[in-house]
Amino acid sequence: MTLRPAPSTSSRTVALDYEIVQEQASTLGRLGRALETALAALAEHDRDNAENRAVRAKLVQDASDALWCFMVQREAVGLRDPRPVIRAYRVPVEVQNRMGVFGGRRRASA
Numbered sequence: 883m884t885l886r887p888a889p890s891t892s893s894r895t896v897a898l899d900y901e902i903v904q905e906q907a908s909t910l911g912r913l914g915r916a917l918e919t920a921l922a923a924l925a926e927h928d929r930d931n932a933e934n935r936a937v938r939a940k941l942v943q944d945a946s947d948a949l950w951c952f953m954v955q956r957e958a959v960g961l962r963d964p965r966p967v968i969r970a971y972r973v974p975v976e977v978q979n980r981m982g983v984f985g986g987r988r989r990a991s992a
Contacts, residue, residue: 906959913952917971920945924977946980949973953981 924941927934953964968978 906955909955910952910959913948913955914971917945917948917952917973920948921971921973921977924974942976942980945973945977946983949977949981 920941924938924945927938927941931937949967952967956962956964956967967973
């Protein structure tokens with residue numbers, strides 16, 4: 883077995899790695915804010931006019947879509963435990979249960 887020295891890390895590679903990490907953090911922040919906004923809209927609707935079920939269903943779907951996107955991005959950067967997100971953002975069980983359910987969308991016709 884031959885031992886080879888570790889490849890030297892160029893400043894170019896380090897700069898690229900740094901830029902990738904910055905983009906990942908930026909994306910997590912943007913998706914976290916989108917989740918906060920969607921959850922706030924749902925909470926506001928529930929406070930003000932809970933009788934409109936169609937609007938509420940869309941808000942639940944929007945919040946679950948935002949949660950799904952946020953969780954997928956977190957997993958992509960190695961953050962696999964969803965429990966801190968559920969606790970910190972106080973995600974309702976109804977939204978958690980809809981996460982990843984995309985059945986109502988239309989497919990593009992070929």
